[in-house]
Amino acid sequence: MxxxxxxxxxxxxxxxxxxxxxxxxxxxxxxxxxxxxxxxxxxxxxxxxxVRFCSVCGGITEEDPCKICRDEKREKKICVVEDPMDIPVIEQTGVYHGYYHVLGGVISPVDGIGPEDLRIDELMERLEGMEEVIIATNPTAEGEATAIYLTHRLKEKGIKVTRIARGLPPGSSIDLADSITLSRALEGRKEL
Ligand SMILES: [Zn+2]
The missing domain is CATH 1.10.8.420 (RecR Domain 1)
Incomplete structure (x- = not known):
């Protein structure tokens, strides 16, 4: 060789x-x-x-900030996802018209990943003028734990927090969900 x-x-x-x-x-x-x-x-x-990561949302882009972050006509909502690849999947459903924020993972003590390793502080700095934060982490144990943690942090700021509905099978992930299931999960989101 x-x-x-x-x-x-x-x-x-x-x-x-x-x-x-x-x-x-x-x-x-x-x-x-x-x-x-x-x-x-x-x-x-x-x-x-x-290609680089958008300095605002953390999504994948060729221009910084990305097209979505630069679009002032979007609804004043932020959908929080684990991974940049979740953004095109949610965009494809056509039911969501707000902004996004990529965490870059989930809280996972087993893997040594704490809140400080995720883009949570960056999220907190984007809340001004926003009406709602939708937490769309995956329906795994770590995704749920991260959603609970985020809800505490966000509620301190007095913002409306919702979680996508449980239409997605537990243990699955956003990027593998089909468009109809994901649309239903987004539309059926519940306030936390
Ligand atoms: Zn962006």
Missing amino acids: TESFKKLIESLEALPSIGKKTARRIVFYLLKKRELAEKIANGIKEVMEK
Whole structure:
């Protein structure tokens, strides 16, 4: 095995849910599919050059602040999500017309993730002029615990807090929910 070959396998192995075996299989496959390999390499380079996180909401964007944050016509609501990829999924439902805020994870003592590791202070600084905060963390134990924590913090500020309805199966995630289920969960949100 050559040095460069080994190095590529090692970098792929650092990705979530890719083990040594899969990494080796991918590299062998790419050696046979050179065109695809080039496409992936260029794609990574382009995304790394152009795409960044929005400094306001934490979503993925090519311009900072992002299009949603710059849109003054949106409803004065903030939907709090775990992951940047949850934003396009909720946008696709077409039932929500407010702003977003990405936490960048959930509170998880087992993984050593506390509130200070999430973008919660940034959220607190965005509340002025807002009418409602909708908590759309995933229906997992950590997602629920994070929702409870956020509710305490937000209620101190006197803002209306709602949680998306339990239409989503427990343990599932926003980004895997189908559009109809997610629309219902958003529309059926309850005040906390
Ligand atoms: Zn933004």
